[in-house]
Every structure is written in C-alpha cells, then in structure tokens.
Amino acid sequence: MTRETASPQLQAIKVACSNCNLRELCMPVGLEEQQLKRLDEIVAMRRKVKRGGTLFRNGEPFTSLFAIRTGFFKTCVATEDGRDQVTGFQMAGEIIGLDGIVNDHHTCDAVALEDAEVCVMPFDRIEELSREVTALQTHVHKIMSREIVREHGVMLLLGSMRADERLAAFLLNLVQRLHTRGFSQSELVLRMTREEIGSYLGLKLETVSRTFSKFVEDGIVEVKQRHVRIVDTAALKRIVNSQQACH
Amino acid sequence: MTRETASPQLQAIKVACSNCNLRELCMPVGLEEQQLKRLDEIVAMRRKVKRGGTLFRNGEPFTSLFAIRTGFFKTCVATEDGRDQVTGFQMAGEIIGLDGIVNDHHTCDAVALEDAEVCVMPFDRIEELSREVTALQTHVHKIMSREIVREHGVMLLLGSMRADERLAAFLLNLVQRLHTRGFSQSELVLRMTREEIGSYLGLKLETVSRTFSKFVEDGIVEVKQRHVRIVDTAALKRIVNSQQACH
DNA sequence: CGTCAAATTGACAGCACTCAACGCCGGTGG
DNA sequence: CCACCGGCGTTGAGTGCTGTCAATTTGACG
Numbered sequence: 001m002t003r004e005t006a007s008p009q010l011q012a013i014k015v016a017c018s019n020c021n022l023r024e025l026c027m028p029v030g031l032e033e034q035q036l037k038r039l040d041e042i043v044a045m046r047r048k049v050k051r052g053g054t055l056f057r058n059g060e061p062f063t064s065l066f067a068i069r070t071g072f073f074k075t076c077v078a079t080e081d082g083r084d085q086v087t088g089f090q091m092a093g094e095i096i097g098l099d100g101i102v103n104d105h106h107t108c109d110a111v112a113l114e115d116a117e118v119c120v121m122p123f124d125r126i127e128e129l130s131r132e133v134t135a136l137q138t139h140v141h142k143i144m145s146r147e148i149v150r151e152h153g154v155m156l157l158l159g160s161m162r163a164d165e166r167l168a169a170f171l172l173n174l175v176q177r178l179h180t181r182g183f184s185q186s187e188l189v190l191r192m193t194r195e196e197i198g199s200y201l202g203l204k205l206e207t208v209s210r211t212f213s214k215f216v217e218d219g220i221v222e223v224k225q226r227h228v229r230i231v232d233t234a235a236l237k238r239i240v241n242s243q244q245a246c247h
Numbered sequence: 248m249t250r251e252t253a254s255p256q257l258q259a260i261k262v263a264c265s266n267c268n269l270r271e272l273c274m275p276v277g278l279e280e281q282q283l284k285r286l287d288e289i290v291a292m293r294r295k296v297k298r299g300g301t302l303f304r305n306g307e308p309f310t311s312l313f314a315i316r317t318g319f320f321k322t323c324v325a326t327e328d329g330r331d332q333v334t335g336f337q338m339a340g341e342i343i344g345l346d347g348i349v350n351d352h353h354t355c356d357a358v359a360l361e362d363a364e365v366c367v368m369p370f371d372r373i374e375e376l377s378r379e380v381t382a383l384q385t386h387v388h389k390i391m392s393r394e395i396v397r398e399h400g401v402m403l404l405l406g407s408m409r410a411d412e413r414l415a416a417f418l419l420n421l422v423q424r425l426h427t428r429g430f431s432q433s434e435l436v437l438r439m440t441r442e443e444i445g446s447y448l449g450l451k452l453e454t455v456s457r458t459f460s461k462f463v464e465d466g467i468v469e470v471k472q473r474h475v476r477i478v479d480t481a482a483l484k485r486i487v488n489s490q491q492a493c494h
Numbered sequence: 495c496g497t498c499a500a501a502t503t504g505a506c507a508g509c510a511c512t513c514a515a516c517g518c519c520g521g522t523g524g
Numbered sequence: 525c526c527a528c529c530g531g532c533g534t535t536g537a538g539t540g541c542t543g544t545c546a547a548t549t550t551g552a553c554g
Contacts, residue, residue: 077399081488085403099399101392108399127385131378138374144391145348151398152324152346152355156332158405159449163510194533202406207510209534225519225533241328410542441501451543456502472501472551 016040017119025093025181026067026119028139035133042126043067043119055096055110055118062100064122068092071116072191075099076199077108086200088150089113089174089192092181095143113191158202161240166201167211168239171221175230186233190226263287264366272340272428273314273366275386282380289373289383290314290366302343302357302365309347311369315339318363319438322346323446324355333447335397336360336421336439339428342390360438405449408487413448414458415486418468422477433480437473 017023018036027039046069049055055066055073072091078084087108090096100106101123130137157166171188179185190197194212195205203211215221220236222229230236264274265283274286293316296302302313302320319338325331334355337343347353348370377384404413418435426432437444441459442452450458462468467483469476477483 077403079403079488079490081490083403083407083488083490085399085406087399087402098392099396102389102396107396127381127388131381131384134374134378137378141374141387141391142349144388144395145345147395148391148398149346149349149354151395151402152332152334154402155334155398155405156324156326156330158402159332159446160330193531199406204511205533206512206535210510213534241326241330243326243328243330440499452501453503453544454542456500457542460502 017043020069022067022069022093026095028135031133031135035135038129038133039136042121042129044122044125045120047118047120049112049116049118051112051114051116053112055112055116056100056106057109058106060106062097062104062106062123064120065095065097065126066110066118066120068094068096069117069119071118072113073110073116074113074192074196074200075108075110084199085202086192086196088154089200091177098144098147113196163201163203163207163211164214165240165242166203167197167208167215168236170197170201171228171230172233172236172240186230188228188230190228264290267316269314269316269340273342275382278380278382282382285376285380286383289368289376291369291372292367294365294367296359296363296365298359298361298363300359302359302363303347303353304356305353307353309344309351309353309370311367312342312344312373313357313365313367315341315343316364316366318365319360320357320363321360321439321443321447322355322357331446332449333439333443335401336447338424345391345394360443401447410448410450410454410458411461412487412489413450414444414455414462415483417444417448418475418477419480419483419487433477435475435477437475 017027017039020027023029031039044064047055047066049071056062058078068090070092072089073096074086075088075090075096076084076086090110096110096118097106099108126136126140130140157169161169174190175185175188178188192200193205194208197203198205198208201208212221212223215236216223218235220230220232220239222231264270264286267274270276278286291311294302294313296318303309305325315337317339319336320343321333322335322337322343323331323333337357343357343365344353346355373383373387377387404416408416421437422432422435425435439447440452441455444450445452445455448455459468459470463470465482467477467479467486469478
C-alpha cells in the first residue's frame with residue numbers, strides 16, 4: 001500500500017485555467033480575455049495524490065492553495081490526545097488549504113479519499129495578482145467568506161440537530177454539490193467510510209449505520225454499501241427542518 | 248427597553264487607527280508612518296450599539312466589516328424552523344461581519360451583549376486600499392483564515408467533546424482572550440446567559456448550569472452568577488484533553 | 495416590596511454511545 | 525479455484541450522558 005509518496009508527483013502545467021472546464025467553479029467569471037490569460041499564471045503546477053495520501057499535514061509550512069481538479073478529499077483536525085474531527089469533504093472545483101494562511105503553516109490534514117489531482121497555486125502569487133486583477137481579489141475574499149459561512153452551517157448541524165437530521169442534511173448537501181458538477185440528483189457514491197461520515201457529523205459510526213438503515217426502512221433512500229439512491233428527497237428535507245416539532 | 252435603534256447612532260470619526268490602543272489587535276503591525284496614515288482612511292465612522300441591539304441581521308445587505316472598539320457581541324445563525332446556534336462571541340479588537348462577503352448580504356445576526364461601539368469599515372474601501380498596501384492585504388487574508396481555523400476548533404469541540412470538556416475549553420478560551428486585552432487570567436465576567444453559552448457549545452442551559460456546579464464542587468472554579476473565578480487552571484486544561492481516557 | 499428574567503436543582507426519559515458479534519466484500523496467497 | 529484474511533458495515537443489548545419538564549431560588553430593577 002502506498003500510503004504516501006515521499007516525493008510528491010509533480011508535473012509541469014499543461015492545461016490552463018483559461019480553458020479548464022472547472023474554471024467557473026474555482027475562478028472568477030466574466031473576465032475579459034486579457035485578464036483571463038493572467039489567471040493562468042496562478043497555477044504553478046499540478047500534483048497528483050494517491051488514495052490515502054495526504055496533500056498536506058498539520059504543521060507543514062503553508063505555501064499554496066490547491067484547487068481540486070479530480071478526486072475527493074477530507075480535511076481533519078486533531079488534538080494531542082488522539083481525538084480527531086473531519087472538518088469537511090472537498091470535491092472537484094473546490095479550494096483547499098485556506099487554514100494555512102493565518103500562521104503560515106497548515107493546521108489540519110488533507111487526505112485524498114480517492115486518487116486525485118490538484119492545481120497548486122502559490123499564495124504569494126495569488127496575492128500579487130489579486131492586487132492587479134480586482135475580480136481575482138474579490139473572488140479570493142468570497143471563497144474565504146464562503147468557507148466561513150459553510151462552517152457556520154456545520155456548527156448549526158453539530159450544535160442543534162439529532163442524528164437523523166444530521167445525516168439527512170449531509171446527504172442533501174453532498175448530492176446538491178454533485179449535481180452542480182453534472183452528476184445525478186438522486187444517486188451518489190460515498191467516497192468516505194461510515195466512520196469518516198460520523199466524525200464529520202459528530203456521531204459514532206454505528207449511529208451513522210443505524211440511521212442509514214432507518215432511512216432505508218422508511219423508504220427514503222436505498223443503500224448498498226457506499227452506493228446511495230435517494231428515493232424521497234422531500235422526506236429528507238422534511239427531516240432536516242423537522243425540529244422534532246412537538247405540541 | 249431599547250431593543251434596537253431605528254436610526255443607528257453614528258458619529259464622525261474622531262480617533263484614528265494610527266493612535267488607537269487596539270490597533271495591534273485589528274490592524275497589521277510594523278507599518279511605516281506613511282502607510283499607517285492611509286489605514287485611517289478605512290474607518291468611515293463609528294457606530295454605537297446598545298445592549299440587546301443588533302449590529303446587523305441575517306439578510307441585510309453587506310457593505311462593511313466592523314472592528315469592535317468596546318463591548319461584547321454574539322453572532323448567531325438560525326433556520327426557518329426556529330432553531331438557532333450561536334457561532335461565536337466577539338470582544339474588543341476583533342473583526343465581525345466576514346460572513347457577508349460571499350453573497351453581499353449577511354447570513355447571521357450580530358447582537359450586542361453589552362453597550363458597544365464599533366468602527367465601520369466599508370469593504371470596498373478595504374479592498375481598494377489592500378490593493379495598494381500589501382500589509383493590509385495580507386492582514387485581511389489572515390483575519391479570514393484565523394476565523395476559519397477558529398471554527399475548526401469549534402467543530403472539534405461540538406463534534407467530539409463531552410459537556411464538561413466543552414465548558415472547560417470555553418472558559419479557557421475566553422479567559423485567554425481577555426488576558427490578551429489586559430484582564431485577569433483567572434477572573435472573568437460572563438456577558439452572556441447560560442442559554443447563550445449552551446447554544447454556542449451545543450448544550451442545553453441546564454447542562455451548562457449543572458456543569459458549572461460540578462466544577463464548583465470539584466474546587467476548579469468559583470461561580471457567582473456571571474462572575475467566574477478560575478481556581479485551578481491546570482485542572483480545566485486536564486479536562487479539555489482528558490478524552491475520558493479509559494483502559 | 496413586587497415582578498420578572500436568569501439560574502439552580504431534581505426527577506425522569508430518551509437518544510446516542512459502548513461493547514460485542516456477525517456478515518459482506520475485495521484482495522492475496524496457496 | 526478456493527480458502528483465508530482484514531477492513532468495513534450492520535445489528536443487538538445495555539448503559540449513561542444529556543435533554544426534558546418542572547419547581548424553586550436568586551438577583552436586578554422599578
């Protein structure tokens with residue numbers, strides 16, 4: 001098992017942002033030809049990460065943000081005493097590594113859940129260019145703000161939802177993001193284990209499994225290992241904001 | 248009770264960042280005289296918010312970030328079905344409003360827990376100036392990254408800690424931030440109710456109260472309403488990373 | 495002194511955790 | 525080809541932490 005590549009696989013940049021099919025996901029839109037060309041300067045290179053390998057680790061020096069081209073990542077923080085928490089799952093078109101900016105070193109691990117490829121964007125180059133290209137500056141700010149808002153949502157989930165509400169919200173979020181990328185609205189393949197889902201949702205893996213089973217019993221989803229088919233999206237949405245309304 | 252001022256109290260800027268005693272908390276450090284002067288352009292005005300009043304609300308258009316000069320805020324998100332979650336408590340020198348950048352409107356409420364005054368910093372002005380002053384650009388990025396990292400910590404807390412661990416972590420964080428601002432390392436006055444603490448920590452107010460009582464029994468803290476004296480800081484730290492180590 | 499919000503405390507219940515056994519599936523080696 | 529293995533997932537039984545509901549106390553304020 002190659003858990004990690006001692007010398008990460010790098011390759012010279014061949015495909016430019018200007019004609020990348022994921023551009024509208026990770027780059028600003030509505031740019032003029034000239035500005036678009038300049039964006040190509042941002043991506044220094046590509047880097048491949050094998051399943052199970054890490055893009056970066058807690059404590060490593062921060063130099064670059066990464067735009068995911070293909071594959072699927074999780075980010076997780078850990079305490080000295082072995083406790084750890086998945087803080088997010090990232091897929092193609094999403095930006096990863098923002099945590100490293102504040103202290104010039106990363107504060108979480110980014111692990112590939114399937115073979116992945118990322119665009120390496122040196123942060124000093126991003127800062128330099130965003131001083132000249134206003135649209136890029138705005139875009140960087142929005143990406144960071146979006147991450148803050150996303151985490152607010154996770155805090156709401158972790159702080160005030162029951163297990164079934166958490167899992168329902170998780171599935172809806174995942175399938176919605178996949179749909180944006182051209183996948184089905186109702187079918188998805190989970191790239192993470194039950195334990196990783198549980199860590200993200202603040203639940204134990206058994207609870208995740210049980211909750212899946214309950215959804216199956218209720219005819220809301222069909223589950224076959226990591227293949228999930230959402231049969232009744234409306235029911236999931238009802239669960240998310242049910243608040244277990246009593247009285 | 249003035250819950251909110253229909254026309255917010257505004258006042259022309261008198262005191263400049265360049266000689267503000269909170270500057271090292273909310274502004275970049277190590278600037279030259281000339282750049283320091285330019286920072287003064289950022290703060291458009293001051294705004295007072297009474298206890299219980301809102302600085303901004305979910306849905307309101309976003310125009311500015313706010314630097315807290317005096318007072319104490321909470322930010323909270325809510326769902327349609329009445330569930331809500333305190334996402335953070337902010338004190339003097341901290342920046343508030345970052346959530347609004349991504350969609351040009353705020354996605355949470357900012358409520359003053361005591362009479363407060365903030366510096367209003369129009370975001371377009373921040374963006375404009377940070378294109379010219381590199382230190383400001385970097386600073387803005389670091390502030391947003393810091394917020395992301397902070398929220399990672401909250402997610403870890405909400406996702407994997409027991410009630411006493413959460414409260415211990417909360418107290419230590421609060422007293423540490425107050426200490427940075429020149430207050431005691433061991434004494435603090437809570438500006439928020441048990442319910443607000445509970446909302447932040449993902450607990451019910453009764454659990455917060457009970458956990459306080461347990462700490463008092465164990466001789467770790469002294470509590471008299473909102474006055475808290477930390478008697479045994481080491482014990483609190485032990486609780487935070489106890490992980491309830493078994494075996 | 496009366497009022498009301500906030501906080502405390504008790505009794506009880508329930509949801510999620512713990513511990514454990516078992517099943518499924520892909521990989522590996524004989 | 526098949527048996528074995530290990531990781532992952534499911535399910536069951538029992539426990540306990542935290543939530544729920546309710547009564548009471550405290551303290552601030554008019």
